[in-house]
Amino acid sequence: MNIKSLCLVLAALVGGLWIAGCGSSNNRSDAAQDGVIVMQLDEEYELHEGDVLEPTDAETRIAVRHVFEDDRRYVTLLAGSATLVLGDEDDR
Structure with a gap:
């Protein structure tokens, strides 16, 4: 696996975790x-x-x-x- 592919995979993982975290906010005004x-x-x-x-x-x-x-x-x-x-x- 080359560096470019590895960076893309890492970016996709980080992006997925960030999106998942946004949905779990316990902020009263958002919920x-x-x-x-x-x-x-x-x-x-x-x-x-x-x-x-x-x-x-x-x-x-x-x-x-x-x-x-x-x-x-x-x-x-x-x-x-x-x-x-x-x-x-x-x-x-």
Whole structure:
């Protein structure tokens, strides 16, 4: 394999990883559609004041993690489905 081919392969790999990384952003403004995030299984979301969790079926199970040092709360969808309705950012 010559140098030019190796560079092209490396560029394609780096580009693919960069594109894949762009889709996994947990930025609230990017993930929210009209202030509502459809939660994904096994993905952790940070809760802010005014946010509301809405389970969409009876099988929904959600884990809550509270970091007392920073007074932050995180939720993870374990089963079922749920949405996270974002509170007003002006209240923060």
